[in-house]
Amino acid sequence: MKKISIKDIARLTGTSPTTVSFVLNGRAKEMRISAAIAKKILATTKKYGYKPNAVAVSLRTGQSKIIGLIVESIGGAFFGALARVIEAEAEKHGYRIVYCSTENNVDKARGMIDMLSHQLVDGYLITPVNGIEKDVQELVQHGKPVVMMDGYLPGINIPYVLVDNYEGVKSGMEHLIANGYKNIGFVSVDLDLVQLKERWRGYTETLKLHKLKQDKKLVLKLGYQLQKEEVINAITAYLLNNKKMDAVFFATNYLGVSGLQAIKNAGLQIPSDIAVICFDDHEIFGLYPPGITSIRQPVEDIAHTAMNLLLSHLTKKEAAEPLQKIQVQASFVQRGSTPAKTPVAQ
């Protein structure tokens, strides 16, 4: 069964490739092609199951109708929701998505960009990793639209959409403080990313705001490279070393999940021994007793907004519009892990 090309269709219908091309691209009436011939072409096309060769089209038009989605980790919870929305949105506009995961690895990220670069992909949606500044810069210079999500690269001027990390953490902290917690720990990752810095700022500034002194011992920053087991062990040790800590704030959901395990290992009860709150919601948080309070990122919003931003750049010739930097608000999801402290406690 041979592949059938546009020429074959032309021969089969006694027309030329041009005519076939026009008909297929819906430019039949614009080009005033007779209805009879158009119908015939369509019929033949269907009959032989002809599909234009996307590669050839891409080479010719310079458009692939593919968007590259570069994320930290495929398979993560955040990613799952993101992908679904983005894919749906893309499809509406005739685009397809190619996914790449960087595993927060600079080299891998650079490799991906390089690979997709200058070709194959019309635009990019990127969850940034430090160290790819130059590469991203290069993409932009080559005229490829790029939109950042979830974070951005401070040095370079690219549209992005991300959650208001600072306000998100702040709202969580306010909640804890209002509920009577005073020794609030913070567990984060040792990565130099804007979003993490903002979360950190949310933590420290809210403490300051309420004149609570900040205890260095209550802060844990874990290496990103650590295995899950190591993370759990580190958090367990941290919990055991800080018995007076009455609440802990996890800066990411994967830390939160490991944190639950650590709390269990440490033999602590939520919320009687320790209150728990986590940035970025996770399926498990609704389920795990007594329910883990979290700061939910509006993933759908983010995806939706980012995609549309990219699409608008993709369709406009020279998008000279002002650089868009969009922040969306996180929402606070209260669950059982952060009740008001009884006056007696501590």
Place this chain on the structure above:
Amino acid sequence: MKKISIKDIARLTGTSPTTVSFVLNGRAKEMRISAAIAKKILATTKKYGYKPNAVAVSLRTGQSKIIGLIVESIGGAFFGALARVIEAEAEKHGYRIVYCSTENNVDKARGMIDMLSHQLVDGYLITPVNGIEKDVQELVQHGKPVVMMDGYLPGINIPYVLVDNYEGVKSGMEHLIANGYKNIGFVSVDLDLVQLKERWRGYTETLKLHKLKQDKKLVLKLGYQLQKEEVINAITAYLLNNKKMDAVFFATNYLGVSGLQAIKNAGLQIPSDIAVICFDDHEIFGLYPPGITSIRQPVEDIAHTAMNLLLSHLTKKEAAEPLQKIQVQASFVQRGSTPAKTPVAQ
């Protein structure tokens, strides 16, 4: 900043596109190109950051070095692990992966195949959905290598690799029965997939084997289209209607997760009121007290095996080797949700 092509490199080095192409493809010595010129070309290439246009290469060679991975649901737990392994394996062999999710929707799956079809993609890794038999058949006829994972399409003859669903469920059932459970429920999805049928067979046959009578009321088959909330509600009702049920077997991990919520809603305790076991492990199962016993699919194995199968088909001209149908064994992960029943119980 213009894109630089092979012609530019040729001009810049005072050679021809041919020579540049040979050098770039490592065929320099084979073609006996002088070392001096090769070096010069390489240098120029690097200096100008020249990258061959993948689209043009693909059009010319008919190879894209891209593998299409069509899965049920991107973002699922099973998928996450799968993707990681497959991507790593593919990279080793110079292939890239394009992901598509079907959401168990026939039309979507067909669309995906159609889209990638005959072009753009050199081979396929597919998690099958019923109804795409013809489409897959067609792919094969067009000479595209296809390997199925996680299931297969009964009608058509394609290599696959999947877990031994029957034995997996059987081992779980044996465990329950050995531990004294007699009224074992089974919650599955109303989808006509081989893997689900095999799990079902594992349930019924093990019951028969042990001369336990099968109670229709203890079986729940849920529509795939149901929203998560509906699933939880259905399971909750089912639990409340079957008070004598002392153990429940969930046929998939997403059912298990919803099941946990339902058990909570029904006010039941694990394992004192009901024992729980689930096919396909999930992060949450290790964490959720008292730990949910599960049948773990060797996802890495599956991915690894499937990928290599596909790669071998991709590299061999006419792979006339016998159709490979590989089953891998599931492993039993015992946790706290299925303790031995005390003689007193029930």
Place this chain on the structure above:
DNA sequence: CTGAAAGCGCTAACAC
């Protein structure tokens, strides 16, 4: 040892 030239399948000026 290196270059000219054909052509992968398609689109879009430009002819007629």
Place this chain on the structure above:
DNA sequence: GTGTTAGCGCTTTCAG
């Protein structure tokens, strides 16, 4: 209204 033709950027046969 429809066909001819020239490439998109690359690989590869065939000359030299």
